[in-house]
Amino acid sequence: MLSSSKLNSVCAERKMSLEQLAGHLAHGGMSTDDALRALKNWQKNLLKPAPKTEDVERLADGLGVAVGDISEWRASYRYAPSSPRKARLVTEMINGRSVQDALDVLKFEHKRAARMVEQVLSSAIANADEQEANVEELYVCEARVDGAGRRIGTKAWHPKDRGRAHPIRKQASHIHVAVAEI
Template sequence: MEARATAKYVRISPRKARQVVNLIRGKKAQEALVLLRFIPKKAARLVYKVLQSAIANAENNWNMDVDKLIVSRAYVDQGPTWKRVHPRAFGRAYLIRKRTSHITIVVSEAEEGK
């Protein structure tokens, strides 16, 4: 059994968010929460909230044991890009891309042998 949580249209570049998500994949859920508290990146705060939500979903919706949960899957997909224009010299325009992300975290109970 697995529980998931998703944050969509998060205002951070997927490349930056993937750096943080790669650190917690496969770890115990409680260990991942502690790890995220001490990573000095904006993405860590956003991923922390999604992981908390996934743990709460597992506990309340699926009656899973919180102490046995592991982060089985965690990935970041690219969301829509907001395009903005920055004026430049001689009437030119420079395109600014404000990227968004969809962060998904799936937690499941660890097997007895692990």
């Protein structure tokens, strides 16, 4: 998957304009205008249209860098049965660490959300390995948790005094992890 922050930094470092990159991207069957429009979206982290593997390879060739230098690999766990507040404590511990160090931290963490984050991190590593990235040089570039609302099937009530009832609100969360090469 194309990383917009890495793409922006490499473009600034190489002093490449969007028009030059659109010329490299247009060789794959896109028109120059469509390629320029797609590049502007990709620089803003709007992945519409989604960049294909061939597009990322053409961009890397046009910039003169390896494909791994502008890529990152993601995985997510949607509607994880943990509150976002509790899961954020775990993701903050691994953000910015090397992959092996993050796996070691999660292995010895006693929080319930650590197992879920460990699964997502392992999936992101497998995605990177499938794209032939160097697994030894991966680090966690992004680990975040978004709220997903109330968990399905948790509509229950605590009986209170004088006929009242208070709802039991069990929260769900979306866990997102991205890894990139150093």
